[in-house]
Structures are given as structure tokens and as C-alpha cells.
Amino acid sequence: MIKIETGLSLRDFSTFRIGGEVAGLVRIKNEEDLQAFFQLINKEKRDFFILGGGSNVLFRDDYWHRLVAKIENDQKLVFKNEKIICGAGVTLAKLVNYAYEEGLTGLEWAVGIPGTVGGAIRGNAGAFGGQMADSVEQVVAWEWKEGVVKKRTFLYQDCRFGYRESLFKEEKNFLIWEVKLSLNFGKKEAIRKRMAELLMQRKKTQPKLNQFPSLGSIFKNPMAPKEIIALFEKEKQTKVKNHKVPAGWLIEKCKLKGQRIGDAQVSQLQANFIVNLGQAKANEVQQLITLIKEKVWQEFRIQLEEEIEIC
Template identity: 30%
Template sequence: MNQYKDFAMELVKWLGEENVKIDEPMKKHTSFKVGGPVDVLVTPETYDQVKETIELAKKNNIPYFVIGNGSNLLVKDGGVRGIIIKLCKLDKVTVEGENIIAQGGVLLSKISSLAAKHSLTGLEFASGIPGSVGGALTMNAGAYNGEVSQVIESSLVIDKQGNFIRLSKEDLELGYRMSSILKHSYTVLEAVFKLKKGDSEKIYARIDDLGRRRREKQPLEYPSAGSTFKRPEGYFAAKLIEDSGLKGIHVGDAEVSQKHSGFIINKGNATAKDILDLIEVVQRTVKEKFDVDLHTEVMIIGQDK
């Protein structure tokens, strides 16, 4: 029985039925396509609605977790107790000169495309990244020698006490898959990206080239969360995994991709437990063979079934 049903009904009164779902399967909201139900899923449409949802959750001692596109997230089979706030409806984006102002739920690929349309260079690397602006800023997402820290100007966030805070680039403390957002559990409402005028043909050529390389080297035809593991200092996770003889190994329908061993993929009917068990096999084997600890890049939340 959903212990937060009464609370969800209160949320419906001011958020509307279309923005509140009870016992929502999280496999519908993650790129891995796995995960049990969350007690309450909320999709706020304004910054104030995000603030009010967080404040109400805290007032009622209900745990909450904020997600964007669910592309770097693994939800366990038992689901999530409490509330998940999904920012997908914070999806407005504008161009002001050489700046792009995007709300936290906007897909990074969308702003990359918009930048290209306005002959702005700097976000070509983001064209194939499936995450949202909020998630990308939280993890300092990057690919092909580009990362968010190179183009971010500032961000509007909300802290755990419900305060709106404007963070400068320095305040964000962006490093390899880390930020002050992650450190302090801030929620990203908006980001300002500072780009430069460029040659439209060169921008589109770069985007096309990166898209081709992704299609050739990454298992985009299967559900995954992108790179499963962080890059260990001095090594490449994919090479360690491949050199450990793990390419193609599977647990149930979870598999170390034969196309790119840095990806764990869902071949069809994998459970979160399958993926977690495979992660453990990979970590243990790489540790035994190379004495290197692999840490997950994907965020893992929820309860076992």
C-alpha cells in the first residue's frame, strides 16, 4: 500500500492530476528501461512548484530525489520510497546573443542543436549526450574533449532549504564527474551557457562527425546509461574491462557490450539486479587482474525487491 497516497492527493490539488502520478514504474523514466515503482512522481512546471514540492516534502518528512531525463540513473527493482521530482517540464530555452539560457529539464542535445542553428560554437560535443541540462551540470558531462565546464557561465539552483541561489562558474566547482551541485544536493533550475560565434558549416560538420563516431563505437540500439564506470586515474575503464576478458559477458539480459565494453546494456528484459550483479562481476574481476577500483558513473537509487 502506498503510504504517501494522502500526500499525493494534496499535491494534486495545486499541481494538477497531470503532474502527479502514484506508484509510477520508473522503468518508464530511465534510459536503462528498468526499475520498480516510485511512491509519487511529480513533474512540476515552474520554479515555484519545484520549491513548494521540496518544502512540502521536508515539512512532512518525506524523502525526495530530483531527476532530469533519467539517462544516468539505475533504479532498483523494489522501487523508490517517497517522491521523485522529474524536471522534464522545465523545458524552456532562449538565445540571447552568444548566450543560451536553458531550464534544467531541457535536453543537452536540444541546446547543442539550437546553438548550431544560431552559428554558436562550443556545444558540438553535447550533440549526442542524452541527459538534461540539470544532470549534465551536476555531473559536468562531457565527451570527445568537450565538457560542460568549458561553456557554462552560471546556474540558478534551489538548495535543500528551498532557497534560490545563483551560482557562478567558480561556485559550481566543476571537476571530473563532480560539482558543488552534487556535493550540496542542489536542484538545477536554469543554466546560462556562454558560447562563441562560429562557422555554421564547420559546426554542423563537427556534429555530423561525432554522431557518426558514436553510432560506430557505441551500442546506441540498446537501453543503457552510457558509460557505466568513471575513468580511473591513469586508465580507461573500457580497456581495463576488455583486457579482463569481460566483453560480451552477461547476467540475465544485462551484458557488457561487445561493441563498447565501457557500456553495460539491457538486451531486452534485464532487471536492475541483473545490471547490479554484472557491475559487481566487472568491478571484482578488474580489481583481481589489475588492482584498479572501478567506481560507477551511473547513479544508483531505490530498494531491492
């Protein structure tokens, strides 16, 4: 029997600490909970939203009439036949540490990233040249369509992974439940060292989440014309990949670091982060996003695209 929790604020389920009151929240810990949830949805014809770690979604300040399904199937995390199998509710931090303990390399790039495995698969999260798609072998997801719910298995080639994209983000009617990852064995000391290096780099270049709540990168890194790429490469003395330049660099070139609307501010450390200085509202963040997009377009004729989801 599932329980609908009421009187909750979505800000308490967001790394941004922003969001209004929600009509109800259900914690999904196993398949029985999930089946009961879908039965409830079908019976009452209610709109709903699937929530993982709340690290990539900007909730509006208004009252939410939707029912939220919080995915918490975080018990399954096993290493079997040279594969890691884990529930979608497992945190990325837990997965990264587990892989390290097993002497597996390939997830070092994810150290320090908040959120759950399910959310990371959905948005094909990535950093430091790595991404979730690099390790995915199989995804188990539930599909709901016209009141019918069924469990499906997707191989890597079926997932339509792209830059911060996947089938599960495009189609909207899938709930990621479980994933099988294929990783390589490595030397634990080398893995530990790489994780420490990347964590240190994060601390130097990104605001601390416990001090400055955020959603991480707001925009995807955009494709850029040759002259902009040349400018970036000359300034940073590094080569771009796939004709993309960092969104944060473009924003910084527009002199928007520190730009503030209410308690929403473009981070002083990383211009592609917007931080909550205390009591930021969703509409202030959206105004800042609009301002950034306008300035970057005026300066570079490049259209930035949000990486986060706004609900």
C-alpha cells in the same frame, strides 16, 4: 496546484528501462510547481528524489517509497547578449541543436547524448575532449536545508567542477534550475560537419539506445600507473590525457565484452556500457558491475569508480 501521479514504474523514466514502482511522481514545470512541491515535502515530511532525463541513474527493482520530482522546466531556451540561457529540463539534444542554429560552437561533443541540461551540469557530462564545465558561466539552483528553501546563483568558480563531478553532485541538497552558457561563434558548416563526424563515431563505437537500453558509461576513466599507460599508448597509438586510461579498454582487456548476467550484458561494442537485452533487473546490473570491478582489480590493480548513480 501540483498533481501526484501514482501507479508508475521508474523503468518508464529511465533510458535503461529498469526500475520498480514509485510511490508518486510530480512534474515540475515552473517555479510555482517547485514551491508547491517543497511545501508538500515539508508538510508531510516525505523523502524525495530529483529526476532529469533518467540517463545516468540505476533504479532498484523494489518499490520506491520516495516521491520523485521530475524536472520539466524546458520552455526557457534563449540567446541573449551572446549567452545561452536555458532551463534545467531542456534536453541536451535540444540545446545542441539550438546552439548550432545560432552558429555557436563548443557543444558539438554533446551530440547524441541523452538526458537533460540539469543532469549534465550536475555530473559535468563530457565526451570527445569536451565537458559541460567548459561552457558554464552561471548556474541558478534551489537549495533546501532543514525545511528552508532558497534560490541561489553560482558563478563558474563556485560550482567546483571536476571530472564528472560538481558541487551539485557532492552536496545533494541542490536542485539545478537554470544555466547560463558562454559559447563562441563559429562557421555553421564547420559545426555541422563536426557534429556529423562525432555522431557517426558514436554509432560505430556505442550501442544504439533504442535497440539496447543503457546508461552510457558505467565507470569513470581511472588514473593508471605508468606501465599501464605505456601499454595503452603502444596498443592504441595515442597519448592519454591527465594520466587516465579508458575504463572500457581495461574491461575489454579483461575479456569481459559480451559477459552476461540475466539480461544485463557488457556491450559487444563498448565495454564501458552495460546494456539491457530485454528484461534486465537492477540486481543483475549490480552483480555485473561488481564482477567488472573485481576483474579489473585482479588484472591491473586499478579500482574502477562508478559514473552512474545507483538508487
